Amino acid sequence: MQCDRLWRNARLVTLAENRPGLGLVEDGVVAARDGRILHAGPAAEAPAFAARAVIDCEGRWITPGLIDCHTHLVHGGDRAGEFEARLAGASYEAIARAGGGIVSTVRATRAASEDALVDSALRRLDALLAEGVTTIEVKSGYGLSLAAERASLRAARRLGEARDVTVATTFLGAHAMPPEETDKDRFIAQLCAEMLPAIAREGLADAVDAFCEGIAFSPAQTARVFEAARALGLPVKLHADQLSNLGGAALAARFGALSADHLEYTDEAGAAAMARAGTVAVLLPGAFYFIRETKLPPVDLFRRHGTRIALATDCNPGTSPLTSLLLCLNMGATLFRLTVEECLAGVTREAARALGRLPECGTLEPGKWCDLAIWDIERPAELVYRMGFNPLHARIRRGR
Numbered sequence: 088m089q090c091d092r093l094w095r096n097a098r099l100v101t102l103a104e105n106r107p108g109l110g111l112v113e114d115g116v117v118a119a120r121d122g123r124i125l126h127a128g129p130a131a132e133a134p135a136f137a138a139r140a141v142i143d144c145e146g147r148w149i150t151p152g153l154i155d156c157h158t159h160l161v162h163g164g165d166r167a168g169e170f171e172a173r174l175a176g177a178s179y180e181a182i183a184r185a186g187g188g189i190v191s192t193v194r195a196t197r198a199a200s201e202d203a204l205v206d207s208a209l210r211r212l213d214a215l216l217a218e219g220v221t222t223i224e225v226k227s228g229y230g231l232s233l234a235a236e237r238a239s240l241r242a243a244r245r246l247g248e249a250r251d252v253t254v255a256t257t258f259l260g261a262h263a264m265p266p267e268e269t270d271k272d273r274f275i276a277q278l279c280a281e282m283l284p285a286i287a288r289e290g291l292a293d294a295v296d297a298f299c300e301g302i303a304f305s306p307a308q309t310a311r312v313f314e315a316a317r318a319l320g321l322p323v324k325l326h327a328d329q330l331s332n333l334g335g336a337a338l339a340a341r342f343g344a345l346s347a348d349h350l351e352y353t354d355e356a357g358a359a360a361m362a363r364a365g366t367v368a369v370l371l372p373g374a375f376y377f378i379r380e381t382k383l384p385p386v387d388l389f390r391r392h393g394t395r396i397a398l399a400t401d402c403n404p405g406t407s408p409l410t411s412l413l414l415c416l417n418m419g420a421t422l423f424r425l426t427v428e429e430c431l432a433g434v435t436r437e438a439a440r441a442l443g444r445l446p447e448c449g450t451l452e453p454g455k456w457c458d459l460a461i462w463d464i465e466r467p468a469e470l471v472y473r474m475g476f477n478p479l480h481a482r483i484r485r486g487r
C-alpha cells in the first residue's frame with residue numbers, strides 16, 4: 088500500500104476508544120497519506136507499505152498532537168504590574184480604581200492594531216507549539232465592541248496562517264461589561280442583535296462562549312446569548328461555576344454545549360446533566376493555581392457520572408498567564424488528583440471532543456489528520472510528572 092510517510096519503531100499512545108486505557112501500542116507504526124492517518128497500530132498488523140519516506144523513531148513514544156482547548160491567547164498588554172501591586176498588598180478595589188483588572192486588558196486590546204495582536208499572541212503560541220501543540224482554541228472577549236471583537240477573532244484566525252497549527256475561534260463577547268456600558272441587559276441585547284450576527288456572517292467564530300458569574304453575566308443573560316447562537320447554528324461553551332454555583336454546568340448542558348469550563352463550584356446535578364448531554368468538563372488548573380482557589384472541581388462526581396474531562400491552559404493575562412500545556416498536565420495531577428490517563432486524554436481526545444473536532448483529531452486512528460507529537464521519554468507518565476521540562480522530539484502536523 089502506498090503512503091507518503093511511515094513512522095516505525097515507535098511506541099504509541101493512541102487514545103483510541105476501542106483499545107483499553109491510553110490505547111498503548113508497543114512496536115507501533117503510523118502511516119500517513121495526504122495529511123491523514125492511513126494506519127496507526129502494531130507493526131505486526133500493518134499492511135506492507137511502500138512509503139516515500141520512512142522515519143525510524145528509535146523506540147520513542149508518539150501521542151496525538153496536543154490540543155489546548157481553552158485559551159484567551161489574543162489580548163493586548165499584560166497584567167504583570169497588577170500582579171506585582173497585589174503581592175505588595177494592594178487590594179482588588181484599589182487596582183480597579185487605578186484602572187487595572189480586566190478593563191485594563193480591554194483598553195490595551197482596543198488600543199492594539201490587529202498586527203500587534205497577532206505579534207504578541209504569536210510569542211505565546213510559539214511556546215505552546217514547542218511542546219507539541221497542533222490544535223488550539225482562541226477566544227475573543229477583551230474587545231467587547233464589534234470592531235475590537237472582530238479584530239481579535241481575525242487576529243486569532245491569522246495565527247493559523249502564520250504558523251503550522253489548527254486554530255478554533257470562539258466569540259466570547261459576553262466576557263465582561265465594556266467600560267462605556269452600564270446596563271448588562273442592554274449590552275446582552277445588543278450583543279445578540281448586532282455583534283453576534285455580524286461575527287457569524289463573517290465566519291469569524293467556530294463557537295460562542297460566555298462568562299456566567301456574579302461578576303459577569305447571569306444565567307438568564309447567558310441563556311439569551313445561547314439562544315442567539317443556536318439561531319445562527321453556532322455551538323456553545325461556557326465559563327461556568329468558577330467562583331460560585333449559579334447552575335452554569337446544568338445551563339450549558341441544557342443547550343447541548345460542547346463544554347463547560349472551570350467548574351470548581353459545580354454540584355452533582357450539574358455534573359450529571361453534563362454527562363447526559365455529552366458536555367465535556369474542561370478543567371483549568373492554571374487559573375485555580377494563580378488565583379489561589381481552594382475549592383476543587385468535583386472530579387469524583389465527573390467520574391461517577393461519566394462526564395468527560397479535558398484540561399487546558401486558560402492562557403489569559405488576568406487569572407492564568409500560563410503558556411505550558413505540559414505544566415498544565417502536572418497541575419491537573421497534583422492539584423486536581425487526575426490520573427495520568429485522565430491528564431493525557433484531557434489534552435488530546437477529550438480536548439478534541441470539547442471543540443467538536445473528535446472526528447478530525449485527538450486520537451491516533453485512521454482517517455484523522457496525522458497530527459503527532461514524538462517524545463524522548465521512557466513512559467507516558469513522564470509527560471505528566473516533570474515540571475518545566477520539555478521532552479518533545481518532533482511535532483508533525485498533517486503528516487509533515
Ligand code: DI6
Nearest residue numbers: 189298326374403404405406
Ligand atoms: N474567567 C477568568 O478567570 C478570566 N475570564 C474568565 O472568564 C479572567 C479574565 C481577566 O481577569 O482578564
Ligand code: FE
Nearest residue numbers: 157159326401
Ligand atoms: Fe477562560
